[in-house]
Amino acid sequence: MNESIHSASDLAVLDRQFVSLRRELAQKGLSLSLWGPAGRISDEQDATPGPCQLLGGPDGPCRQTAKQTAMRVFCERSPVKTVADDGPVVLGVPVYERRKLVAAAVVCYWPHEALGEEALHRLCDHRGLDYQAVTRLIDNTGLHSIDHADDLLWMLEQLVRTTLALHVATDDLDEMSGNLATTYEELSLVYRISGTMKLTEKPSRFLQHEMCQGLLDVLGVASIVAVVYGRSPGEEQEELTIAGELPLERSALEQLAKRAATQLNGQHLGLVENQIVSLPPHERGRLERFVAVPMPGDERPSGLLLALNKADGEFDSVDVKLMRAVANQAAVFLTNHRLYADLKALVIGVLDALTASIDAKDPYTCGHSRRVAIISRRLAEECGLSSYHAERVYLAGLLHDIGKIGVPESILGKPGRLSDEEFEVMRQHPGTSAKILNGIRQLDDVVPGVLTHHERMDGRGYPQGLQGEEIPLEGRIIGLADCFDALTSDRVYRKAPLLDYAIREIRKSAGSQLDPMLVDRLLSLDLVAFLIELREATADYQAVDSQEQGVT
Ligand SMILES: [Fe+2]
Ligand SMILES: [Fe+2]
Known part of the structure; x- marks a missing residue:
């Protein structure tokens, strides 16, 4: 036999499964008890004792016969009927769990054959019971005959089987519900996680x-x-x-x-x-x-x-x-994410090298494209654009002057003012930039900013002469970044002027050339710290530049 099923706690659990059946049978004058191999499982007294408890007494014929019947059930492993002379009828059936005999369910009742008026008086006197009270109790519950014993035994067998099946089904249902709840939580976590696996997520x-x-x-x-x-x-x-x-x-x-x-x-x-x-x-x-x-x-x-x-x-x-x-x-x-970051770094690296090579055509604008990219991204962030959008503005800033590849070095590096013809060549570069980038589907969204970075708020810019908000925000951002870098970097016709001068010039251009909202955002920054940041970001260019000029 399975040892675990015989533990007191297991049998107590089993006994509790029969509580409602015990109550229902008691209302019909049938006393149900459960027995393990070591004796009666629960010795609790019923709140309202039935005829068996009253007439049989705590250790009287009912309990003795029930115990013997239970032992016979364990030996014979089949239903057992015991009819005592002038005493109770005791019926026992085996209780199986997972095909193992674990207990005996025993029902006891006093048949009306044993409770004639004279016999009942004798029993009441023997037990010290009130005859009238016992009679009322028997009238309420009814009396069964010895002849009903076989039918009652069959019924008990069915009831025990049904009770056990019901509890197995309930346990299975509870376990299944628990497993289902756990599985649901796990699945929803895995689903939630997979939904947040965006490559743009940090x-x-x-x-x-x-x-x-x-x-x-x-x-x-x-x-x-x-x-x-x-x-x-x-x-x-x-x-x-x-x-x-x-x-x-x-x-x-x-x-x-x-x-x-x-x-x-x-x-x-x-x-x-x-x-x-x-x-x-x-x-x-x-x-x-x-x-x-x-x-x-x-x-x-x-x-x-x-x-x-x-x-x-x-x-x-x-x-x-x-x-x-x-x-x-x-x-x-x-x-x-690592692959994406590598690929992104590779693309940016290639574009950075490409734009740096164009900047290098004009030795005085070394690192200009990268600085404009950084300033543009900062302005985009200050405008509250998403980090993805700000990165696209960075890319547009990096590529804004790529069209200068078509401008001769003699014009790019010319000290002093350009002639009308030379300026006409220079005016082509935003359009050339856009044409170069137009062939790359992945850069479609950066083209408008690149094309419009020399437009002016008053419509006097180029190449299209757009006005105010006709100019895309990206174009206005890059235009301001371009202007700020020009005023704060070494140029062919002057050394980098004081920051105060740059601020004055930018403020003067707000509304005519530059978007005043963006100017406010730029001038609200800690510009000294920002310029240091920009210099550090182009330190690699400056080092190469210094080496080429023999400066250590
Ligand atoms: Fe430009
Ligand atoms: Fe530029």
């Missing part, structure tokens, strides 16, 4: 808000830690993202992450420690248990995901499965 924000915080809520743990490794094994730098409250010191956490990674050693499974062995006791703090799963990578894991201290009990395989699903998603996001 990895730190994704790891913190979507992944770690989401897992923290669903798993019900003290904290979730994501460790993202550097790109190559030699690259020591690891990034830690922590959600929740750490139950141990950060240095101990780092040790734990290293040891867990060593133990996982490239496996794609997970490490579960419900008893901590990976850290010595003095380093554990309040850490009681943890799970670690790797974030997969191409040649080696890209990171590690840790869950620390579960609120309700131990970590199990379901927790590990969910963490692995999330870790896999994180790995996909991180890999894609």
Whole structure:
């Protein structure tokens, strides 16, 4: 027999399943009790004793016969009927759980054959009972005959079977509902995470808000830690993202992450420690248990995901499965994000080199395109544009003068004023820039800003002579950035003037040449700090320039 099913607590649970059946049978004068191999399971007295309890007494013929009947049920493993002379009728049926005999259900009743008037008086006198009260009780519940015993035994067998089946079904339903709720939470977390895996999303924000915080809520743990490794094994730098409250010191956490990674050693499974062995006791703090799963990578894991201290009990395989699903998603996001960042850096790098080579045609505008790009992005951010939009404005700023590739160096580098013919050539460059970029579908949205960066608010600009808000915001932004850089950088016809002069000139041009709203935004910045930032951003050009001029 299954030992576990015989434990007192299991039998007590079983007994509780028969509570409502016991009540219903008692109303019909039938006393139901459940017996285990060691005796009666529940010895609680009924609130309102029936005829059996009153007439049989606590240890009288009912209890004795019930015990013997139960033992016979365990031996014979089949229904048993016992009819005592002038006493109770006792019926017993086996109770099976998962095909194992675990208990005997016993019903006892006093048949009317044993309760003639004289016999009832004798029993009442023997037990010290009030005859009238017992008669009223028997009238209420009714009396059954000895002849009904076989039918009642069959009925008891069916009722026991139905009761057990009902409870199995209820337990299954409860378990299924629980599993369904858990699965729903897990699925909705995985779905939510996959919905936020945008390449424009910053990895730190994704790891913190979507992944770690989401897992923290669903798993019900003290904290979730994501460790993202550097790109190559030699690259020591690891990034830690922590959600929740750490139950141990950060240095101990780092040790734990290293040891867990060593133990996982490239496996794609997970490490579960419900008893901590990976850290010595003095380093554990309040850490009681943890799970670690790797974030997969191409040649080696890209990171590690840790869950620390579960609120309700131990970590199990379901927790590990969910963490692995999330870790896999994180790995996909991180890999894609790195590829995207590499590709973006490559494109920007190529464009930067291209524009720098055009700037180099005019030795005095070295780094101009990159500075205009940076100023334009800053102005876009100050206008409240999204980070994506601001990046596109940066790109437009970087490419705004690409059309100067068609302007001879003799005009670009000419000291002093240009002749009318030379200026006419110079006026072509925004259109040439737009023509070059028009062939690149991915740059469609930067063309308008590039084409209109020499338009003026009063309509006296070129190439189209647009006015005011006819000029796209990007064009107005690049126009101001272009002007600000020209006034604050070394030019062929003057050295970089004082910042005060540049501010005065820009303010003077607000409304006629430049958009006054943008001028206000620019002049509200800390321009001294901003100019230092711009110089640092083009420090590589200045170094090359200095070397070429023999300056150290
Ligand atoms: Fe230009
Ligand atoms: Fe320019």
